[in-house]
Amino acid sequence: MTRSRLVAALFGTTALLLAAGAQAQPAPKNVLRIAPHADLKTLDPVAASIVITRMHGLMIYETLFAWDANLQPKPQMVESFSTSDDKLSWTFTLRPGLKFHDGQSVTTRDVIASLARWMKRDTIGGKLGEYTEGMEAKDERTFVLKLKRPMALVPxxxxxxxxxxxVIMREADAATDPMKPVTETIGSGPFRFNRAEWRSGAKVVYDKNPDYVPRSEPADGLAGGRIVKVDRVEWLIMPDAATAAAALQTxxxxxxxxxxxxxxxVVAAARDVKxxxxxxxxxxxxxxxxxLHPPFDNPKARLALAYATDQAEFLAGGFGDEDWWKRCAAYFICGGPNGTEAGTEGYSKPDLEKAKQLLAEAGYKGEKLVLTTSNDIAAIGRMAEVAAAQLKKVGINVDVQFSDWGTVTTRQQNKSPPDQGGWNLFVTYASGATMQSPMTNIGTNMACxxxxxxxxxxxEAEKLRGAVVDAPDDAARKAAVEALHKRLAEVQPYRVLGQFEQPYARRSTVSGVLAAPVMLFWNVEKK
Incomplete structure (x- = not known):
């Protein structure tokens, strides 16, 4: 049986089974049900950068500013702000009436503690932290951010x-060790996390926050009025793709x-599905x-990965039809404002002998290397297998270890040697919004x-990344990005494997999904 016929058969069988359930228990119109790409394991969006945790974080928390659909910052929790003439002091006043889900008012004490914690964890937060002299609360709603030198990218x-x-947490939550995830889920956002109905591996529930007061501006990306138009959002965890496809049709x-x-x-051809x-x-x-660990503590071994791998094999294995993917060696995304490929010309095609040479020069002698991955996100699991096959061609002894995605992301934070719970390699992907800027690209931060x-x-890479921030104008910033990219191509913080488009699918009864770095569910209506 061909792959397409097998998929259709699985789809049809599962659809019939789920159709019976759908007819027996019709879904209430005020409950929006989602099949997310992964299960929610980590609840703290300052401790983890994975998409599912960010989606969760933006449901229940808010930020001082928010990016619109064009990734431009707009005030969110902030009512007004100003800068001093020397650009070294930024004064922010919070919107009145901001409240946490437990009824406490949001104050500048919460804001300062939250920002201080975030600056210790995040790529752009860490860069802002380098420029920050201090933060001072003027009163419950107004605080001042003082800089050592000007930084235009503060908002x-x-x-x-x-x-x-x-995200802005309660002071007591934010004052904890930034290296340990916060397990409380009390934010001030438009949804409340329903911990009582949370079932790991099965369901995550969010209820509309009746006390939330949205901004008056129209919704635009993550900015503007976050108006909730359903009473509840349920994430139903469906690792099997055929099950999710059938559930959408029914x-x-x-x-x-x-x-x-x-x-x-198959989904696009289904009735009432977009x-x-x-x-x-x-x-x-x-x-x-x-x-941290051999052989990839040596940049020669990291560069060997570029010569050993063929982007097309990864992308075809992960995403199928070439209509959805393209080769690209730009760390900052082809098609984005910083999409240069400078310095990558030498390994546009695999060179296995060059890869073997670099590995030998790095001192690699065939030791087992652990590649941690998961089939929970099917494309990642398939690409991990492609990685193992390609790296074995240049003599790398790859041990692919599968587990659930939550375990993989937890293990990613483990700095121990691979034989003590750590790892050597993993395959993943990140949004274009994350990777398009040297300030937000999590992988090109080389700050140890x-x-x-x-x-x-x-x-040297960190010095050049700083030059991007300090650039006085667009021309200087473009030149700084080019110089940074050439250095990254030499030291290879990671191997760029190309890029792909990821659509979503919805019932025709659903409208209002906003263009944003991650999918959120305010503004969404269900007929």
Whole structure:
């Protein structure tokens, strides 16, 4: 049986089974049901940069600013702000009436503690922290951010929706160890986390926050009025793609956040189903090495990954039809404002002998290397297998270890040697909004222990990244990005594996999904 016929058969059988359930228990119209791409394991969006945790974080928390559909920062929790003439003091006043879900008012004490914690964890937060002299509360609603030197990107940073996001928590939660995830879920956002109905591996529930007062501006990306138009949002965890596809057709779910590329033609042809994009930039795929341990503590071994791998094989394995993917060696996304490929010309095609040479020069002698991955996100699991096959061609002894996605992301934070619970490699992908800027690209932060999982360390790259921030105008910033990219191509914090488009699928009864870095559910209506 061909793959397409097998998919259709699985789809049809599952659809009949779910149709019976749908007819027996019709879904209430005020409950929006989603099949997300992964299960929710980590509740703290400052501790984890993974998409599912960011989606969760932006449901229940808010940030001082928010990015619109064009990734431009707009005030969110902030009512007004100003800068001093020397650009070293930024004064912010919070909107009146902001309240946490437990009834406490949001104050500048909460804000300062939250920002201080975020600056210790996030890529752009860490950069803002380098520029920050201090923060001072003037009263309950007004505080001052004092800088050591001017930084024009302050509102952009404070509205970040990528990496570890600068959500505002209660002071008591934010004052905890930034290296340990907060387990409380008390925010001030438009939804409340329903912990009583949370079933790990099965269901995550959010209820409308009746005390939330949205901004008056129209919704635009993550900015503007966050008006909730349903009473409840349920994430129904469906690791099996055929089950999710069938559930969408029968109305068991209203939105499939990341439909499998295999099933997109089937889903798109289904009655009352629409397949659409919700992001303006493609996603980036990466092979991330651990720079703490041999052999990838040596940049020659990391560069060997570039010569050993063929982007097309990864992308075809993960996402199927080439209509949905393209080769690209730009760390900052082809098609984005910083999409240069400078310095990558030498390994546009695999060179296995060069890869073997670099590995030998790095001192690699065939030791077992652990590649941690999961089939919970099917494309990632398939690409991990492609990675193992390609790396074995250059003599790398790859041990692929599968587990659930939550375990993989937890293990990614483990700095221990691979034989003590750590790792050497993983395959993942990130949104174009995350990767398009040197300030938000989590993988190109090479600030050693302050970097994202993998912890690459390169003083020259960090100096050049700082030059991007300090650039006085667009021309200087473009030149700084080019110089930075050439350095990244040499030291390879990760192997860029190209980029792909990820649509979502919805029932025709659903409308109002906003273009944003991650999918959120305010403004969404269900007929």
């Amino acid at each position: 952009f940073a404070l509205g970040s929706a990528v990496g570890q996001i600068p 109305g068991e779910i209203d939105i499939w956040e990341q439909p499998s590329q295999d099933l997109i033609p 397949v659409e994009r919700y992001s303006n930039l493609a996603n980036q795929v990466m092979l991330r090495p651990n720079s 222990e302050k970097a994202w999982a993998g912890w690459p360390c390169d003083a």
